[in-house]
Amino acid sequence: MLILPTARTPDPRTAPSLRWGILGTGWIAEKFTTALRRNTTQRVYAVGSRSQESAERFGRTVAAERAYGSYEALVADPDVDIIYVATPHNYHHEHALLAIAAGKHVLVEKPIAVSEAEAQDIANHAAAAGVFCMEAFWTLFLPKYDVLAQLVPDIEVDAVLADMGEHFTPDHRIFDPALAGGPLFDMGTYPLSIAMWALGDPISVTAYGAPAPNGVNGQLAIAMQGERGGVGALHTSIVGETPTTATFAGLNHTVVVDGPFYQPGGFTLTTRSGERLRYDEPKAAHEGGLHFQAAAVARHLAVGETASPIRPLADSIRLLRVMDTIRAQVGIPD
Numbered sequence: 143m144l145i146l147p148t149a150r151t152p153d154p155r156t157a158p159s160l161r162w163g164i165l166g167t168g169w170i171a172e173k174f175t176t177a178l179r180r181n182t183t184q185r186v187y188a189v190g191s192r193s194q195e196s197a198e199r200f201g202r203t204v205a206a207e208r209a210y211g212s213y214e215a216l217v218a219d220p221d222v223d224i225i226y227v228a229t230p231h232n233y234h235h236e237h238a239l240l241a242i243a244a245g246k247h248v249l250v251e252k253p254i255a256v257s258e259a260e261a262q263d264i265a266n267h268a269a270a271a272g273v274f275c276m277e278a279f280w281t282l283f284l285p286k287y288d289v290l291a292q293l294v295p296d297i298e299v300d301a302v303l304a305d306m307g308e309h310f311t312p313d314h315r316i317f318d319p320a321l322a323g324g325p326l327f328d329m330g331t332y333p334l335s336i337a338m339w340a341l342g343d344p345i346s347v348t349a350y351g352a353p354a355p356n357g358v359n360g361q362l363a364i365a366m367q368g369e370r371g372g373v374g375a376l377h378t379s380i381v382g383e384t385p386t387t388a389t390f391a392g393l394n395h396t397v398v399v400d401g402p403f404y405q406p407g408g409f410t411l412t413t414r415s416g417e418r419l420r421y422d423e424p425k426a427a428h429e430g431g432l433h434f435q436a437a438a439v440a441r442h443l444a445v446g447e448t449a450s451p452i453r454p455l456a457d458s459i460r461l462l463r464v465m466d467t468i469r470a471q472v473g474i475p476d
């Protein structure tokens with residue numbers, strides 16, 4: 143009989159405390175710093191913005207000790223241990239390199255860049271500088287995904303069904319072609335990453351796209367075959383709400399992860415004979431989950447490691463390689 147393993151995720155509060163420098167003061171920067179302040183002993187030490195006014199406003203909100211009116215000044219602060227890059231996707235490469243050039247460790251929001259070439263370049267610079275570098279793919283650091291990581295080999299997953307669709311107001315950057323708009327980078331990262339996590343690299347991928355009213359790509363249906371023979375059926379959208387669930391199916395077991403599958407929450411495992419096992423952790427949004435990855439990073443830094451085995455750069459690079467293929471198929475511009 144299969145029993146659910148327990149999560150091995152250490153208590154985030156016991157991770158060594160780092161002095162974080164927050165680069166960019168938008169939506170996710172606010173969520174990330176809230177998660178750190180509520181759930182860890184990590185210090186939101188300094189913030190950097192393109193304007194002094196916004197740096198000071200945000201710095202007050204998150205109780206940062208220092209507020210810089212340029213990203214250059216932030217990364218130059220000798221007391222900052224690590225930079226968290228929270229700018230739009232098409233600036234990740236530039237801002238990761240800025241931090242690395244200043245000798246800083248760096249955690250870069252997802253996706254780590256907008257092409258395989260950019261992601262590889264970040265990895266090369268980080269390796270040459272000997273600094274820690276990781277894509278902030280927080281989902282895999284949640285206790286729920288540690289339990290799933292232990293289950294996946296037993297389930298012998300041969301199908302992944304996953305979606306992520308959400309409404310945004312028309313003024314959101316996700317509709318802005320100049321900020322790499324569309325669902326692929328913001329949301330497609332999740333279904334694609336978990337499908338590759340469970341099925342291995344795609345040996346083939348086919349995507350179909352449909353535009354949003356303003357002409358940027360609005361939704362994608364993606365079919366992939368993994369290197370271990372399984373298949374993925376994935377969807378992402380900025381023009382409609384979808385369940386945002388994930389299913390991992392094998393011959394004898396099926397796991398359905400409650401929506402939103404990428405946040406803290408539960409899942410149900412059903413066996414072929416009808417037995418049901420339920421995993422539950424408190425449901426929470428970003429503020430209740432973004433800190434697990436930060437605590438993991440702090441533990442790696444404390445022992446001199448420059449990468450995470452949970453989200454190695456090679457995985458981030460492979461994701462961007464697949465996204466390059468999808469963009470070419472659907473005609474999503476650089």
Ligand SMILES: NC(=O)c1ccc[n+]([C@@H]2O[C@H](COP(=O)([O-])OP(=O)(O)OC[C@H]3O[C@@H](n4cnc5c(N)ncnc54)[C@H](OP(=O)(O)O)[C@@H]3O)[C@@H](O)[C@H]2O)c1
Nearest residue numbers: 166167168169170171191192228229230231251252315328
């Ligand atoms: N992990 C997650 O669950 C999650 C959720 C949402 C977003 N994200 C990722 O986080 C990144 C930022 O998303 P967000 O929703 O926080 O975006 P946002 O609210 O628009 O904030 C982005 C920030 O980047 C800075 N920035 C630098 N150059 C900019 C430019 N040319 N235009 C606009 N802003 C610029 C701005 O900060 P200053 O004005 O202070 O310089 C801005 O506040 C994206 O890559 C996204 O994929 C991750």
